[in-house]
Amino acid sequence: MSESTVRYSPRGRTRAIKSFLCQFLGHGGAQAGLVCLVFFLVLAAAPNTLVGPLQTAINATGDFLVPPSGEHLLGTDEVGRDVLNLVVHGARISLTIALLATVISLVVGTSVGITAGYYGGRVDVWLMRLTDFFFVMPSFVLALVITPVVLEVMGRGGDILGFRPSLFVIIVVIGMTSWAFVARIVRSQTLSLKERTFVDRARVVGSSNIVIMVKHILPNLLPQIAANGALVVAGAIYVETSLSFLGLGDPLQPSWGTLLALAQRAGAASAGAWWDLGAPGVCVLTVSLSFVLIGNALDDTFNPRRRVIP
Amino acid sequence: MTLLMVAILNFILFRVIPGDPSSLLLGGARISVTPEQIEAQRQSWGLDRPMFPDQVVDYLSATMQGDLGYSFKFRGRRVADLILERLPATVALVGLAQVIAILCGVMLGLYAGWRRGGAIDHITTGTSLALYSTPAFWLGMLLVVIFSTALGWLPGYGAHSPGAVSGSLDWLLDYLRHLALPVAAVALGLIGQYVVVARAAMSDVVTEDYMVTARAKGLTNGQMLMRHAFRNAMLPVVTLIALNLGYVVAGAITVEAVFAWPGIGGLTVEALNARDYPVLQGIFLLLGASIVVANLVADLAYGLLDPRVRQ
Numbered sequence: 001m002s003e004s005t006v007r008y009s010p011r012g013r014t015r016a017i018k019s020f021l022c023q024f025l026g027h028g029g030a031q032a033g034l035v036c037l038v039f040f041l042v043l044a045a046a047p048n049t050l051v052g053p054l055q056t057a058i059n060a061t062g063d064f065l066v067p068p069s070g071e072h073l074l075g076t077d078e079v080g081r082d083v084l085n086l087v088v089h090g091a092r093i094s095l096t097i098a099l100l101a102t103v104i105s106l107v108v109g110t111s112v113g114i115t116a117g118y119y120g121g122r123v124d125v126w127l128m129r130l131t132d133f134f135f136v137m138p139s140f141v142l143a144l145v146i147t148p149v150v151l152e153v154m155g156r157g158g159d160i161l162g163f164r165p166s167l168f169v170i171i172v173v174i175g176m177t178s179w180a181f182v183a184r185i186v187r188s189q190t191l192s193l194k195e196r197t198f199v200d201r202a203r204v205v206g207s208s209n210i211v212i213m214v215k216h217i218l219p220n221l222l223p224q225i226a227a228n229g230a231l232v233v234a235g236a237i238y239v240e241t242s243l244s245f246l247g248l249g250d251p252l253q254p255s256w257g258t259l260l261a262l263a264q265r266a267g268a269a270s271a272g273a274w275w276d277l278g279a280p281g282v283c284v285l286t287v288s289l290s291f292v293l294i295g296n297a298l299d300d301t302f303n304p305r306r307r308v309i310p
Numbered sequence: 311m312t313l314l315m316v317a318i319l320n321f322i323l324f325r326v327i328p329g330d331p332s333s334l335l336l337g338g339a340r341i342s343v344t345p346e347q348i349e350a351q352r353q354s355w356g357l358d359r360p361m362f363p364d365q366v367v368d369y370l371s372a373t374m375q376g377d378l379g380y381s382f383k384f385r386g387r388r389v390a391d392l393i394l395e396r397l398p399a400t401v402a403l404v405g406l407a408q409v410i411a412i413l414c415g416v417m418l419g420l421y422a423g424w425r426r427g428g429a430i431d432h433i434t435t436g437t438s439l440a441l442y443s444t445p446a447f448w449l450g451m452l453l454v455v456i457f458s459t460a461l462g463w464l465p466g467y468g469a470h471s472p473g474a475v476s477g478s479l480d481w482l483l484d485y486l487r488h489l490a491l492p493v494a495a496v497a498l499g500l501i502g503q504y505v506v507v508a509r510a511a512m513s514d515v516v517t518e519d520y521m522v523t524a525r526a527k528g529l530t531n532g533q534m535l536m537r538h539a540f541r542n543a544m545l546p547v548v549t550l551i552a553l554n555l556g557y558v559v560a561g562a563i564t565v566e567a568v569f570a571w572p573g574i575g576g577l578t579v580e581a582l583n584a585r586d587y588p589v590l591q592g593i594f595l596l597l598g599a600s601i602v603v604a605n606l607v608a609d610l611a612y613g614l615l616d617p618r619v620r621q
Contacts, residue, residue, distance in 0.1 A: 136556065136601050140557075141559075141594065148590070149587070238443075242447065245445070245564055245567070263451075264451065264567070277452075277455070278452070281452070284444070284445060284448065285443055285448075288443040289440060289443040
């Protein structure tokens, strides 16, 4: 396929988007994932109108650890808060953390990958060495060491951009430690893209390196970035849940992981209170499974040559 | 290289924390301490010397000799001792879970990839994707609810029953019974992952030209599987297993927290809650080291499996 025969036409682009959507939505996994995701996004968008304000130990509405009933659809936790209420509010916090962390991770990963691939040489060697470090060290382990230190330095009070500091720190730390995978893929794609004629043409016209990277190479990388972005979200949810479970979350803005931590500390498992620990866990499972399914479907749609796990 | 970066990151993180050991040991600002005393402390800890290169070099050489500093929480015990004491429990947990997961996960995955589209493939792949997306510690909590609280079959807490005498056969059985649920939790999460990768590897291999050749030669299914498909499909799986070690231990940390398992994970949680940074950093270093070793092992295993690498 040579570039000279393919003319830009708006109709061609619309058709391309349409055929992409058809193919993407043809995956059973993608459909299921999207449906779940939309459901949780609605929960996250309007928790107050759906289940009322976040309950605390002060305005809790039920008895301690009541099994699910008509009044409390998912039962209550160890201080009498309605689990449904907590879980819906947790959706907002968990999803915000995961999505913001993913944005950071994609921005860092893409910048590092493009720069390394485009400039090559010594820049490439050093950036990739850095990437290798973050690639082999699990994001969770790095975050486990960095988060408490940063919290100690910044303190836990107040809030930053509407987040409690501990959540803000978790977002940044997850974002800054989970970009290596994206950087590797972006770099390898950039290596092949920069040899194409359209890059030469842009250079002949006099475009600067930055312009070539942002306007010519980046758009061609978007499919890969999108597919991996979905997987990064799943990873971010996992890391966030685990960190919060170990007590690094914030009890005033409880995510699903924090709820699990509270359930664990209250001995919900040995008390047989399956609803208290089941509800947040099922949410984590569903959301991250949705993102994995969507990511796989995107990957499958974008590279038809690769056979992907369903 | 990775280890050096871990060590340097450790060093930087440790210096970022406000306050230094001297003020901590002297009881903070609440008790009146003369500036001379602080200065003497600072000198004895070597904090009066320039940060770079003196302190960095000191730190690195001490770390090389296995001196990881002293714990805050455990009354100044050596971090290296603390970690060594807890290590066997984690090695038992992670090792056993790995073996089970490799046996079950890889076999199931390879089979699912071999018989793509079959009933077993659909069930296995669906289940393993779900397991793959589930945090291992939550599986652990569910296992406790089901097998410990509801059914009462297995203990869901600690490593020993109270009053168990060390060394006897009963003691060992008791230990294994306590080990069962944590191992199951870690292994289930891993099985999900291994199935996904082994299946993808196998389905790549099945469509290769040499498989068509093998069939054309008249080999039976079993011969094709054992002679041609298995070794090739194992390549990516071996890489994953080795690279995965860090993630396995990370997962084990949270699982240990659920079961109050007296391993590195339990130590991490205690250190985290007490803000015991030397211990946290020791664990971090240990993880870094084991990940580096795992990578090395992966390279060696690759050489054994793939003759092309050996040359």
